[in-house]
Amino acid sequence: xxxxxxxxxxxxxxxxxxxxxxxxxxxxxxxxxxxxxxxxxxxxxxxxxxxxxxxxxxxxxxxxxxxxxxxxxxxxxxxxxxxxxxxxxxxxxxxxxxxxxxxxxxxxxxxxxxxxxxxxxxxxxxxxxxxxxxxxxxxxxxxxxxxxxxxxxxxxxxxxxxxxxxxxxxxxxxxxxxxxxxxxxxxxxxxxxxxxxxxxxxxxxxxxxxxxxxxxxxxxxxxxxxxxxxxxxxxxxxxxxxxxxxxxxxxxxxxxxxxxxxxxxxxxxxxxxxxxxxxxxxxxxxxxxxxxxxxxxxxxxxxxxxxxxxxxxxxxxxxxxxxxxxxxxxxxxxxxxxxxxxxxxxxxxxxxxxxxx
Numbered sequence: 001x002x003x004x005x006x007x008x009x010x011x012x013x014x015x016x017x018x019x020x021x022x023x024x025x026x027x028x029x030x031x032x033x034x035x036x037x038x039x040x041x042x043x044x045x046x047x048x049x050x051x052x053x054x055x056x057x058x059x060x061x062x063x064x065x066x067x068x069x070x071x072x073x074x075x076x077x078x079x080x081x082x083x084x085x086x087x088x089x090x091x092x093x094x095x096x097x098x099x100x101x102x103x104x105x106x107x108x109x110x111x112x113x114x115x116x117x118x119x120x121x122x123x124x125x126x127x128x129x130x131x132x133x134x135x136x137x138x139x140x141x142x143x144x145x146x147x148x149x150x151x152x153x154x155x156x157x158x159x160x161x162x163x164x165x166x167x168x169x170x171x172x173x174x175x176x177x178x179x180x181x182x183x184x185x186x187x188x189x190x191x192x193x194x195x196x197x198x199x200x201x202x203x204x205x206x207x208x209x210x211x212x213x214x215x216x217x218x219x220x221x222x223x224x225x226x227x228x229x230x231x232x233x234x235x236x237x238x239x240x241x242x243x244x245x246x247x248x249x250x251x252x253x254x255x256x257x258x259x260x261x262x263x264x265x266x267x268x269x270x271x272x273x274x275x276x277x278x279x280x281x282x283x284x285x286x287x288x289x290x291x292x293x294x295x296x297x298x299x300x301x302x303x304x305x306x307x308x309x310x311x312x313x314x315x316x317x318x319x320x321x322x323x324x325x326x327x328x329x330x331x332x333x334x335x336x337x338x339x340x341x342x343x344x345x346x347x348x349x350x351x352x353x354x355x356x357x
Contacts, residue, residue, distance in 0.1 A: 003029060003030055003124070003129075004030070004042060004047060006124040007019055007030065007042050007121055007124055008042065008044055010119070010121055010123075010124055011042070011044075011094055011119065014094060014117065014119045015092060015117065016092050016093060016094035016117045016119050017043065017044065017088075017090045017091065017092050017093070018041060018042060018043040018044075018085070018088075018090050018092075018093045018094065018114075019041070019042040019093070019094040019095075019119060019121060020039060020040075020041050020081070020093050020094065020095050020096075020108075021039065021040040021041075021042070021096060021121070022039060022095070022096050022099050022100055022104075023096050023098075023099035024036065024292075025122075025125070025292040025293050026040070026096065026099075026121055026122070026125075027039075027040045028219055028292060029125055029292060030042060030047070031047065031049045031059065031062075031063055031066065032059070032062045032063065033049060033051065033055060033059055034219055035051075035055060037051065037052060037054070037055070038050055038051040038052065038055060038059075038071075039077055039081065041081060041084060041093075043084070043088050043090060044088075045088060046066070046067060046084075046088075047063070047065060047066040047067070048066060048067050048068075048069065048080075048084055049063055049066050049067075049068045049069070050068075050069045050071060050077050050080050050081065051068070051069075051070065051071065052070070052071045052072075053070065053072075056068065056070045078111035078112060081112060082111075082112060082113050085112070085113060085114050086113070090114055091114055091115060092114060092115045092116075092117050093112065093114045093115070093116055093117065094116075094117050094118070094119030094121070095108065095116050095117070095118060095119065096118075096119070096120075096121070097118035097119075097120070098120065098122075122296070122297060123297070125291055125292065125296065126289060126291075126296070126297070126298065126309070126312055127309050127310070127311040127312055128291060128311050128312065128313055129311070132220060132291065133311070133313070133335060135217055135218045135220040136217075136220050136221070136222065136290070136291070136313055136333065136344065137344055138175070138217045138218075139176070139180070139214065139215045139216060139217040139220055139221060139222035140215075140222040140224070140333050140344040140345045140346075142171050142174050142175050142176050142215040142217065142222070143171065143213065143214055143215045143222045143223075143224045143345060143347075144224070144345055144346050144347045145170075145174055146167050146170045146171045146174070146213070146215070147211070147224065147226055147347045148347070149166075149170050150163060150166060150167055150170070150211065151228065151352060151354045152354075153166055154203070154209070154230060154354045154355055155203075155230075155355045156203055156204060156205045156207075156230050156231045156355055157202055157203065158202065158203055159199075159200050159201065159202050159203075160185040160186070160187055160190075160198040160199050160200070160201050160203070160209075161185070161198040161199060161200060163185055163198070163203075163209070163211070164183040164184075164185040164198035164211075164213075165198075167179075167183055167211065167213050168183060168213075171213075171215040175215075175217065176215035176216055176217060177216045177217060177218070177219070178216050179213060179214060179215065179216065180213070180214030180215060180216045180221035180222060180223055180294045181213075181214060181221075181223075181294045182197055183197075183198055183211070183212070183213040184196060184197060184198070184210070184211065184212035184213070184225075185197075185198035185199075185209065185210070185211055186209070186210045186327070187201055187203045187204075187207045187208070187209045187210075187230075188201065188203070188204060188207040188208070188326060189323075189324060189325065189326055190326075191208050191209075191210050191227070191321070191326035191327035191328070192321040192322055192323045192324070192325065192326055192327045193321070193327070194283075194284060194319060194321055194327070194329065195212075203230050204230075204231070205230060205231025205232050206229070206230070206231055206232050206233070206234050206235070207229070207230050207231075207234070207326075208227050208228070208229055208230075208234050208238055208242070208326050208327075208328065209227065209228055209229075209230055210225065210226075210227040210327060210328065210329055211225065211226055211227075211228075212224075212225040212329065212331065213225075214294060219292055220291060220292060221290055221291065221292070221293070221294045222290075222333055222344075222345065223290055223294055223315050223331065223333060224331055224332065224333065224345045224347060225317055225319075225329045225330060225331030226330065226331075226347055226349070227242065227245075227327075227328045227329060227330060227351075228351070228352045228353070228354055229351060229352065229353045229354070230353070230354050230355050231353070231354075231355055231356065232353060232356070233351075233353060234326070237322075237325065238325065238326055238328070239351065240276075241278065241320045241322070241326075241327075241328050242328045242351050243351075244272065244273060244276040244278060244320060245273070245318055245319060245320055245328045245329065245330050246330060246349055246350075246351075247272050248269040248270070248272035248273050248318040249269060249316055249317070249318050249330045249331075249332070249349070251268045251269050251271075251272050252265055252266070252268055252269030252286050252287070252300075252316040252318060253316050253332065253334055253341060253343060254268070255268035255269070256308065256314065256316065256334050256336055256340070256341040257308065257336065257337070257338075257339065257340045257341060258307075258308055258309055258310040258336055258337065258338050258339075259307055259308065260307060260308050261304070261305050261306070261307050261308075262298050262299065262300045262301065262304035262305070262306055262307075262308065263300075263301065263302055263303060263304050263305055265286060265287075265300050265308075265316070266285060266286040266287075266300045266301055266302050266304075267302070269286050269316070269318045270282060270286065270302070270318070272318075273318060273320060278320045278322075281320045281321050281322050281327075282318060282319060282320055282321075283321070284319070285299050285300055285301040285302070286300040286301070286316060286317065286318055287299070287300035287314050287315035287316045287317050287331070288300065288314065288315055289312060289313065289314050289315075290313045290314065290315055290333055291313060300314060300315075300316065308336045309336065310336055310337055310338045311335075311336065312335075312336040313333060313334065313335050313336070313344070314333075314334050314336065315331055315332065315333055315334070316331065316332055316334055317329055317330065317331030317332075318330070330349055331345075332344070332345045333345045
């Protein structure tokens with residue numbers, strides 16, 4: 001099924017005659033409109049996009065299969081939507097409950113002449129089509145090139161934020177629209193903080209540096225994490241932790257396949273870390289789905305019993321974080337296939353020493 005068919009099939013099972021999309025990601029998925037402004041209305045008969053003058057011409061050119069309406073002072077969004085609802089005899093409209101604020105919901109409830117029904121259409125984005133996979137692959141390739149670049153750039157004495165800024169600059173110079181999310185850069189003892197934003201700490205010889213970053217291409221994200229040493233090899237315990245995480249990640253990737261439960265992939269990786277005695281230092285899920293958002297559902301969590309489907313793209317990112325010592329995380333973007341998986345990020349995973357003394 002194409003995207004509109006998926007949406008309509010979902011609506012049919014939710015007792016909704018139409019879907020009003022308000023979120024960036026679902027408006028983009030269904031119409032190419034990536035903006036906080038405007039609406040996308042999907043009915044069983046038609047697709048409608050309602051925008052103001054800033055987006056009208058672009059949206060009209062990119063949506064030959066839709067009716068595109070221009071909001072003006074006289075033609076407000078509620079008048080346009082109500083006209084469509086009346087013409088198609090629609091009485092129930094799905095809305096994105098996870099996107100709308102309470103005030104905005106009350107405003108829609110007051111202005112629209114239909115009953116509003118919460119409908120989560122995010123799951124229709126879980127399985128990617130060929131074009132989406134190709135776009136994600138491009139984003140992954142840019143991230144891989146950025147990692148290669150940064151290994152030759154980093155020096156002991158540099159600040160974490162210098163490295164993060166260079167990563168972002170390089171990705172933009174090499175085809176990324178922007179970064180997928182705020183770049184994480186954690187060095188030395190700060191490596192024990194899984195989501196430490198890049199700070200002013202200066203990197204010392206023997207530090208491990210964890211970089212979690214991604215490139216955005218055509219509004220689709222890549223998301224990769226690598227940990228490397230600077231100047232010289234780190235202390236033996238950190239080398240042991242690194243090898244444990246590397247083995248756990250490999251087991252997690254090997255478990256990714258159509259039909260596998262998400263929780264079973266998590267268990268495959270987590271058991272390696274637990275057997276090594278570091279179970280208490282791995283507190284997050286093994287991974288998550290990836291697409292227009294950098295974090296999508298379903299998640300590779302210990303409790304997610306849904307099964308993977310071919311065409312999903314997931315991250316596999318185990319980590320060990322020991323307060324006062326440091327941490328390691330290794331992450332790849334992985335395409336689920338019928339017979340296994342294909343790793344989309346290709347950066348090396350052996351422990352590398354940059355700026356070697």
